[in-house]
Amino acid sequence: MSFTILGPIAEVGAKLPLCSFQVPAGFPSPAADHIEQHISLDEV
Numbered sequence: 001m002s003f004t005i006l007g008p009i010a011e012v013g014a015k016l017p018l019c020s021f022q023v024p025a026g027f028p029s030p031a032a033d034h035i036e037q038h039i040s041l042d043e044v
Contacts, residue, residue, distance in 0.1 A: 008042065016041070 014041065
């Protein structure tokens, strides 16, 4: 399989929510501090 990278879609990277909800179920997750952070596809 081959693909071609054409370049960035926008000059400024678009930020996407990594996870926008919490499910309360027992012991709190150690990753709960990172739930509302955004991830940039330019940084992946």
